Amino acid sequence: MKKLFLSLAMMLVFCVASYAQQSWSNDPAHSRLGFTVKHMTISEVSGRFTDFSVKVKSEKTDLSDLKIDVTAQIGSINTDIEARDKHLKSADFFDAEKYPTLTFVSTSHKKITNNKFKLMGNLTMHGITKFITLDVVYFGEVTNPMNQKKVYGFKVTGVVKRSNYNLGSKFGNAMISDNVKIVADLEFSKD
Incomplete structure (x- = not known):
């Protein structure tokens, strides 16, 4: 009986x-x-990383221990101008051959309003890690009619100094x- 009780307790702990x-x-x-980025102080140039992933995990139902990991492949940088992309991948900028990824690992987050948060963490690129703070807006959740999964939407913004x-x-x-x-405009679903 004792073994049965212990087995049931272990199963309950595992399920929870x-x-x-x-x-x-x-x-x-x-x-x-x-x-x-601003170019020559008079215009802006935009780009993106086409190969990146964001993983979000939490052990607690209230998400107070939320951890976010972002990885982007530097070789996927795309500004719609091939020569500029090649230059950005070179040693003049990202040095993609030596530093093929950039990463962000969250350390904490703080709720500002019902749908706005501050996300703090370490951004690593070009072999250098610096602490940064990002602004997050939560747009809400819907059920995707194609697969019936819950989908969650966010926008993340911030500013980093390239000299850092x-x-x-x-x-x-x-x-x-x-x-x-x-x-970053992000749409998530549970794994």
Whole structure:
């Protein structure tokens, strides 16, 4: 009887732990990881990483321990100008051969309003890691009529200084702005 009780208790703990653990992945077809910089102080140039993934995990049902991991392949950078993309992948900027990925790993988050949050974490690119804070807007959830899964929508924005990552140090702020705007539109579903 004691063994049966112990087995049932272990199964209950496992079931509760399995239920509590939640994970989501971004839908690549409906997600975009982009950036914008000023060029010669008079115009803006935008680009994106076409190969990236976002994984979100939480052990707690209230999501207070939420962890977010982002990985983008530098070789997938796309500004719609092949020569510029090649230059951005070179040692003048990202040095994609030596540093093939950029990553963001969250360390904490803070609720500002019902649908706005601050997301803090470490951004690593070009071999350098810096702490950054991002703004997150939660757009809500709907049921996808195609597969009947819940889908969650977010927009993430922020600004990073390229000089903090030694990107394009030959090109001054008058040529390419030091501030780089990050804009990510993300759609998630549970794994």
